[in-house]
Amino acid sequence: MYEPIRAKSVHSTVDGPNPDFPHRSREEELDIQLAGHLAALLAVTDELRATQASPDLDTAAERLAEQVGRLRGGRAPVRASTSGRRE
Template identity: 70%
Template sequence: MYEPIRTKSVDRMQADYPHRSREEELDIQLAGHLSALLAVTDELGLDEAGERIAEQVARLRGAPPARHAGLTTADPGVLHRRAHAIAGRALVVAASRADTAAAILAAERMDVHSAALEPAGAH
């Protein structure tokens, strides 16, 4: 009376695709945030900080990151605000995956960019 189902159920179809663990997803997300922070850091010309960030990206991805080669004429204040926001996102992800090294680095970068945005003599 009823036609038999001839296709796989959705549950069985999903089993055919590889799934990443939560930790793998967080690693990918953290590496992405740190890569974005690296691009802004390179744009600001902060070489030492860039090297530290690149080390963390390489650790997470297993390969060294592509580096931003040239400086732009972007306003440094805008770049520091962008870097501060990106470092904040990296800190949240690093904390959720319990990555102490990346969390410390992100917090340090937030402090540096926050200080760069303060008016001279305002402490």
């Protein structure tokens, strides 16, 4: 019914997967994705902290920053400056 495929796939190599190309595991990919989501949540938390002072928001922001740093291999997340707080 269908004609068989006669050409080699352009997505495969002759030698198989290239060991020189870095591949990440599913767990590493999920950690990267989670770090991105937590960093976005941290940005929103910092914006809320800039509009209203709250010890709970301060604690939440610090905990989020710790987790983002842990997931990114110790690199601290970029944070918005909270020096312009309105109180």
